[in-house]
Structure formats: C-alpha cells, structure tokens
Amino acid sequence: MSKKRYFIQIAYDGSLYHGWQIQPNAITVQELLDGAMSIIFRQPIETLGCGRTDAGVHSTEFFAHFDVENIDEVKVLNSIASINAKLPYQIAAKRIVPVANDAHARFHATARAYKYYIHFEKDPFKLNRSWLVKDKLDINLMNKAASELLNYTDFSCFSKSNTQTFTNNCKIVQAVFEEQDGSIVFTIEADRFLRNMVRAIVGTLVRVGKKEIDIEDFKVIIDSKNRSNAGQSVPACGLYLVKVEYPYIN
Structure with a gap:
C-alpha cells in the first residue's frame, strides 16, 4: 500500500x-x-x-x-x-x-465565495462574528458600486502589497449586499482572490454607503491600481469563506 x-x-x-x-x-x-x-x-x-x-x-x-x-x-x-x-x-x-495524487487544494479551486457581515446595533451574540457599524449606510448605492466590480479584472488597488502573486487579475461573478434581520451581508464570488482583497473592497464600498465617495470615485480607485487610494481594510471578524469549488468534488 x-x-x-x-x-x-x-x-x-x-x-x-x-x-x-x-x-x-x-x-x-x-x-x-x-x-x-x-x-x-x-x-x-x-x-x-x-x-x-x-x-x-x-x-x-x-x-x-x-x-x-x-x-x-x-x-x-x-x-x-x-x-x-x-x-x-x-x-x-x-x-x-x-482524490488523485496530483490534486491540489489551492491551485485546482475554480471558484471561491466570501460573505461579510455588518450589523448596526450592539449585540453580544455577534461579537467576533460581525462588524458593528454605527453610521447609516445606503445599501442601494453600495450595490450600484459593487456591480461595477464585474466590469474589471485588475484589482491591484484592493491587494495587500508585496504579495507573491503572479497576477492581480480576478474574475468576479457576483458582488451584492442583502439586508438580513437588521444587518447587511455582502456576498462576493470569483475565480480567485488576492490577499486582503475582500476586506479592502468592503471598506471602500462602505465609504460609498456613507456618501464619502460616489460611484465614479469608486471606478477611479479601481483604475488607479493603487492600494493607498482604496478604503480601509475592515475588521476580520465579519469575514467568512463560504464556498470553494473544484471540478472533481461535489
């Protein structure tokens, strides 16, 4: 054996x-x-x-x-x-x-999806599991901005610097905020993600939701390919990896 x-x-x-x-x-x-x-x-x-x-x-x-x-x-x-x-x-x-002896958990994944949870009132049962935001957010504006992500492939502006990746290109197929029991949940799916990418995207979209920047500003940030132009990296507590797909696993 x-x-x-x-x-x-x-x-x-x-x-x-x-x-x-x-x-x-x-x-x-x-x-x-x-x-x-x-x-x-x-x-x-x-x-x-x-x-x-x-x-x-x-x-x-x-x-x-x-x-x-x-x-x-x-x-x-x-x-x-x-x-x-x-x-x-x-x-x-x-x-x-x-699986086959050459199967690879990282390189053979064809799709990944994350969710990010945001709540607006103090809740002890969401401690370390969701991000408490005290500002009012315009979810409609955030969704309009999020939909623009599907039109881009280079997400250098949302990537942690000095990472060992051969490309900053990703294909995002879903990016949407949904209201859920007084909270909002952001779902994003792509073929791959860069280091810190989802938390940087959420941080920038929250700036849209606060009306600190508009959708055109959001597009300019993506086009800049410069991480310093994007929003803060939001806290880790609200982020969940929820799906990883492979061609040989159901």
Whole structure:
C-alpha cells in the first residue's frame, strides 16, 4: 500500500486563531488540524489549504489536501469522528474525499465565495462574528458600486502589497449586499482572490454607503491600481469563506 492523497473539508470559527497557515509563536487552524490527524493516522501529516485566511477570519467551507501512507482508504474516510475528538470545538472536520495524487487544494479551486457581515446595533451574540457599524449606510448605492466590480479584472488597488502573486487579475461573478434581520451581508464570488482583497473592497464600498465617495470615485480607485487610494481594510471578524469549488468534488 502506497501514499494516497485526500481532501479534507473543515469549518472553523477563527476568533481564537492567527489565521489558517502555520506560523511561529502563534496558534493557527492548520497547526491544530495537522496535529490532530498526525495522532489519528500515527504518522506526520502536513496539509495544504485552499487559501490563507487571516487572523480572526472564519470559514464555513474550507478544503485542504494531505497525503497518507499505508492506511486503508476506508479507515481514512471513517476517521472524521476521531479527528473531531482531537480538535477544539471551534474547528470541525466535515468529510474526507479521496482524490488523485496530483490534486491540489489551492491551485485546482475554480471558484471561491466570501460573505461579510455588518450589523448596526450592539449585540453580544455577534461579537467576533460581525462588524458593528454605527453610521447609516445606503445599501442601494453600495450595490450600484459593487456591480461595477464585474466590469474589471485588475484589482491591484484592493491587494495587500508585496504579495507573491503572479497576477492581480480576478474574475468576479457576483458582488451584492442583502439586508438580513437588521444587518447587511455582502456576498462576493470569483475565480480567485488576492490577499486582503475582500476586506479592502468592503471598506471602500462602505465609504460609498456613507456618501464619502460616489460611484465614479469608486471606478477611479479601481483604475488607479493603487492600494493607498482604496478604503480601509475592515475588521476580520465579519469575514467568512463560504464556498470553494473544484471540478472533481461535489
């Protein structure tokens, strides 16, 4: 029996963690997941995730791939309960899927979607899970500006500087705000995202909602390709990775 590759799907509340990726002197989701699976499979397990969520960011659907040697596939697929028993309550393993040995959780993803939650009144049950905004926002203006994102591909103005990416081009297919129980939720879907992109987009659209800038200003910011022209990066607490799609996983 040789090495076999799998995808694991997880969900996590990122409030307590310094993001997904293993870092020195900080607790991360990847570190805890690798540790749990290394115990269960009795061999070193190193996952590679579909992306790098920042400190405090959440995910309802996250995939990572990993390799296991000399363990029957049925045992691997039936290990979810055992893995969950080793994980903290804020991280949940959902399923394991066998894939080809060259399958890649990051590079083979064909679409990703995020949601960003904003609320307007103090709510202890939304602490670390949504961003409290005290200003009134014009959601109609924000949606008109958000729709302009679908007309662009270069989003350098919303990207964290000095990132190791070969291109700042992305294809956004959905960007919309919806009202929900006195809050608003922003949903954005694209083939790929840049570092800090969603939080920078929301921060700039909130400026539109406050009427600090108009839609033409928003377009000028995108055309500038300059991060310093865009709005603030909004807090991580409201951001959720909610969907990652692959051609070989249902």
